[in-house]
Structure formats: structure tokens, C-alpha cells
């Protein structure tokens with residue numbers, strides 16, 4: 613029961629997607645323009661299938677609903693699986709958007725809010741994203757900038773590089789720019805208020821904007837960080853851990869493994885292990901598995917020692 617699960621991703625074709633997810637990770641799909649690969653998901657509109665072990669072939673949501681203790685102490689209070697983790701390949705700019713917090717979402721959308729974080733996997737030279745504002749705006753100034761199309765003058769455009777991390781708490785304006793490949797960890801919710809869509813037409817019409825709700829929830833105070841991780845790396849004999857960000861909803865770190873390195877998964881939370889580069893093996897009490905870039909593993913809470921071996925980089929997310 614308490615064994616590591618390997619999960620099969622769910623692919624989403626969206627107009628702004630590219631082909632890097634197939635090219636870089638060898639994902640197989642008949643879809644074109646794969647914008648998103650959902651690496652950890654238990655939703656009606658996307659549900660991983662278990663690849664290994666005695667539960668092979670079962671959907672991840674079914675497995676979880678039968679085994680809630682495997683989410684750990686922090687996970688058991690959630691009605692739905694708490695996280696959604698994706699790879700995103702933005703060949704074109706995404707719309708500028710904002711998400712509500714839990715309280716606003718509960719009252720207005722009957723859903724959870726959404727805090728998310730991005731870890732930049734790769735990007736084209738000069739690639740940029742939008743992260744908050746570059747000056748604090750009043751609600752009237754915010755509204756006017758959309759009406760008179762000066763909005764982009766006030767957003768904080770950040771040139772990105774591989775390894776940058778952006779923590780996007782609910783209420784933070786954000787947009788992924790073209791030429792960026794990233795991993796996203798988020799609360800399991802899709803309530804999005806679109807603020808600006810570059811005056812683009814989709815099927816001859818502009819996409820709907822949600823300006824009034826965005827005005828309600830957006831924090832216009834400029835962010836103080838622009839891509840830096842949480843503190844210094846922690847160096848072990850055969851691995852380096854780098855904390856990326858930490859909030860009430862999730863924690864993220866990267867691990868660079870060179871050789872054999874063991875981590876402990878206790879009863880607080882499950883862990884998601886998303887392999888970003890390289891290859892090696894992952895061993896728990898019951899099995900040993902090969903790992904390579906693009907693999908996604910669910911490690912149940914209280915799984916104990918997990919031993920990595922090889923030369924690879926992984927993103928580890930917990931509650």
C-alpha cells in the first residue's frame with residue numbers, strides 16, 4: 613500500500629502551446645500544440661493513471677479517494693486532492709490574469725482560491741513574463757489603464773532565466789510570456805479572472821475579460837522579489853537541496869542528485885517528485901524504479917526512506 617506511484621501525465625492542447633513537451637521529455641500524444649502536461653492531477657477534467665505496481669491502470673483520483681491517509685496529516689482536511697502540478701510550454705503569450713483567494717472564491721465562485729508558483733525550466737533568449745505591477749495603482753487607475761489601453765505600461769515585466777522561481781499568491785497579477793517552459797505548482801482550482809488579452813481575436817471575437825472581479829481581488833503593490841529562491845542551497849554529500857518557496861498551501865524545493873542520496877517522507881504530507889533533467893533510480897521499501905526527465909511520482913505520506921541514485925534534478929512538492 614505505502615509504495616511510490618508512477619503517474620501517466622494528461623496532455624492539454626491549447627492554441628498558445630508548442631511542441632517542447634514532446635521534444636524535450638519524449639511524451640507521446642496525438643495532440644498538437646501541447647500547452648500543458650498535467651503531471652499530478654486528480655480532477656474531472658484531468659486524472660493521472662497509475663503506471664506501476666498493484667494499482668496499475670487505476671485512476672489517481674480513485675486511488676486517493678480510497679486511501680486518504682496517504683495524503684498525510686496536512687492533506688486529510690481537504691475535500692478534493694489539494695494540488696495540481698503541470699509542465700507548461702508557452703509558445704505564445706498567455707493572457708494576463710489574477711486568481712482570487714480562498715475566502716473570495718468561496719463566496720463568489722463556490723470554489724477554492726488559487727495560489728501558484730512557477731519554476732523556470734528553460735526559456736528563449738530575452739523571454740519575459742508579467743509578475744505584478746511596477747507601481748502601485750488605485751482601483752480607478754487600474755480600471756482606466758484597461759479602458760484606455762495603457763495597462764501594459766504599469767505591469768512588472770521580468771526577464772527570466774532557467775532556475776528562476778516566481779511565487780504567485782492569490783491576488784497577484786501574472787502572465788507567462790512566449791518562449792518559456794516551466795513547471796507550475798498550484799492549489800487545485802481553476803478560477804481565473806482575465807484582465808488583459810493583448811486585444812487578440814479568437815474566432816473573430818475578443819475573449820471575455822473579468823475586470824470587475826479582478827479589481828476586487830488584485831493586489832497592486834509591486835512585488836519585492838523577482839525570480840529568486842528561498843535562501844541558500846543546502847549541500848549534502850551526494851545532493852544539493854534548494855528551497856524555492858513555501859506557503860500555507862505547498863512547499864517546493866529542487867534536489868540535484870549526484871550519486872546516492874536518501875530523503876525521508878514522514879506523516880505530515882505526501883510528496884510529488886517531478887524529474888526535470890537526467891536519470892537514475894528511485895527506491896522505496898518495496899521496489900526500485902528507473903527515473904528520467906519527465907517522470908512524475910507520488911510518494912505517499914509516511915513512506916519512510918526514499919533513496920535516489922544517479923545524476924538528475926527533481927522538483928519536490930509537499931503540503
Ligand SMILES: [Zn+2]
Pocket residue numbers: 709711728786
Ligand atoms: Zn494563474
